[in-house]
Amino acid sequence: MRIIENKMIKKIPKEKKRLIVGATGASGIPILQKCLELIKEEEDYESWLILTKSGELTCKQESCLSVEVIKKLADYCLNPEEIGAEPASGSFLKTCGMLVVPCSMKTVAGIRSGYADNLLLRAADVTMKEQRPLVLAARETPMSAIHLRNLYELSMIPGVHIIPPMLTFYQKPENIDEMVYHIAAKLLEPFGIEAKEYKRWNGLS
Numbered sequence: 001m002r003i004i005e006n007k008m009i010k011k012i013p014k015e016k017k018r019l020i021v022g023a024t025g026a027s028g029i030p031i032l033q034k035c036l037e038l039i040k041e042e043e044d045y046e047s048w049l050i051l052t053k054s055g056e057l058t059c060k061q062e063s064c065l066s067v068e069v070i071k072k073l074a075d076y077c078l079n080p081e082e083i084g085a086e087p088a089s090g091s092f093l094k095t096c097g098m099l100v101v102p103c104s105m106k107t108v109a110g111i112r113s114g115y116a117d118n119l120l121l122r123a124a125d126v127t128m129k130e131q132r133p134l135v136l137a138a139r140e141t142p143m144s145a146i147h148l149r150n151l152y153e154l155s156m157i158p159g160v161h162i163i164p165p166m167l168t169f170y171q172k173p174e175n176i177d178e179m180v181y182h183i184a185a186k187l188l189e190p191f192g193i194e195a196k197e198y199k200r201w202n203g204l205s
Helices: 029-041 053-063 068-073 104-113 117-130 145-155 176-191
Strands: 002-004 008-010 017-023 045-051 076-078 095-103 134-138 160-162
Touching: 017 029, 017 117, 029 045, 029 053, 029 068, 029 095, 029 176, 045 053, 045 068, 045 117, 053 068, 095 104, 095 117, 095 176, 104 117, 104 134, 104 145, 117 134, 134 145, 134 176, 145 160
Parallel strands: 017 045, 017 095, 045 076, 095 134, 134 160
Antiparallel strands: 002 008
């Protein structure tokens, strides 16, 4: 708080950058968890989580945390059936984009075809039409010709980033947690988030 001409002026809080995070039933919940934790570390960002019912089932299978605890890692948590929620419209307060992690092939197909029958798919549709960054942590292996065709079509759309959660070893990870951290950092980079422990490629030593 500061005084100007003997008048008390309240400091207006800086508006946070809103990042929508979708999570589906594909494998990869530990990466979702780490992404939410890294976003929470950034005081200029806030996360809006859309966790599908299939995603909740995968949470129970893959995480040592409860679904409710994972939801609390986000600043806001929205019901995927709430098709009229804020991110369903391009006139919603501007977001810095959307991350879908993990992203199932069903969700990829829905986004590619514009079949927005839930809030997650609608939010992705809005993100694309407003030409904001959309990052898809596409998770499936092996991929069929249909999967590859859908991903190819999406990759041609400006602002869409296809970032499968592939393992890398150049940073010499010592455990699975370090691998998960590295993948999460790569997924958040398109939104301007620089994870503190992210190890970039510095050439062959």
